[in-house]
Every structure is written in C-alpha cells, then in structure tokens.
Amino acid sequence: MIGHLIFRLSIWFLLTSDFSLTNTIIGIVIALALPRGYTAPEKLKEWLKVSWQIIVAIPVAFIEAFEIILRPHQHEEIIMEKVKHQRSPLLVFIDIFLITFTPKTIVVKHHEEGWYAVHKITPKSKSL
Structure with a gap:
C-alpha cells in the first residue's frame, strides 16, 4: 500500500x-x-516468455518496415488467431501490443470467445 x-x-x-x-x-x-x-498474478514463466517475445519483436518490426519500403505489399487479409488459454487482461494487452507493434499486422478486434481478428498484409496473393 x-x-x-x-x-x-x-x-x-x-x-x-x-x-x-x-x-x-x-x-x-x-x-x-x-x-x-x-x-x-501471472506466473513468472509467462512473463519470461512475453519478455522474450518483446525482445524478438523489435528487430522483426524493423525488418518488416524495410520489406514494406523496398517491396510494397498489395494483398491484405483478416485472419483469426487464438488467444493463449487463461490469460490475464494485462497479458492479453501485451499480446495485442506485440501483434500491432509489427508493421504488417494489426489487431482489429478481440473476441471474448478467445480469438483476435488480425489484419495482415502480404507481398502477393497466395490464392493465385
């Protein structure tokens, strides 16, 4: 206190x-x-995993930014990603932050049933 x-x-x-x-x-x-x-309270193991994901996300964000600059991405899609089981609101926030931190993805909606709607851009359509 x-x-x-x-x-x-x-x-x-x-x-x-x-x-x-x-x-x-x-x-x-x-x-x-x-x-x-x-x-x-979250487990220390979960926080260590999240800390490592944050460290990894920083260089990934720079790499993706340069990819978008050098090769513009024309295709976009909305994918559904599963929320990890039994996450606290703080860890859900950090998950959403990590997805949104990279330039190619952004969380559009968090469904209470345990899914994220993620907008993602890709270099070209894979369905051709």
Whole structure:
C-alpha cells in the first residue's frame, strides 16, 4: 500500500511540479482515493516468455518496415488467431501490443470467445 501511495504521489509531483504543503495534501488525498486495480498474478514463466517475445519483436518490426519500403505489399487479409488459454487482461494487452507493434499486422478486434481478428498484409496473393 505504501509503495502504491509513493508511486502515485511521485506521479502527482511530476505532473504538478509543486511541492507546497497544500499540493502535497491534495496529492495524498487523490492517491488514497484512486482505486487500486487487483489482477490475477501471472506466473513468472509467462512473463519470461512475453519478455522474450518483446525482445524478438523489435528487430522483426524493423525488418518488416524495410520489406514494406523496398517491396510494397498489395494483398491484405483478416485472419483469426487464438488467444493463449487463461490469460490475464494485462497479458492479453501485451499480446495485442506485440501483434500491432509489427508493421504488417494489426489487431482489429478481440473476441471474448478467445480469438483476435488480425489484419495482415502480404507481398502477393497466395490464392493465385
């Protein structure tokens, strides 16, 4: 609890740039009044996987950007990707961020049944 209070108060001071007594009291009241979000704790193994995917996504994004510049992609499609089983909202957000981070894909919709609708561009049509 104290850690969250200090974190929120630090953000308050960064936003207001005022360390007066009145502003400090207002900041403490706001920090205490804001609800604290409770989420299910994720396993360390899941976070390590996600961390590795983030590290890998950065060079992939640069490679895809250069591919689009050098060879424009004309074909696009919407594909459905399965959400990994029993993901917390934070991990679902990170999954969507990782898909959208690369230039060739963007998540159009997250279906509550466990699917992402992903818009993807490709160099040429595979159905020819």
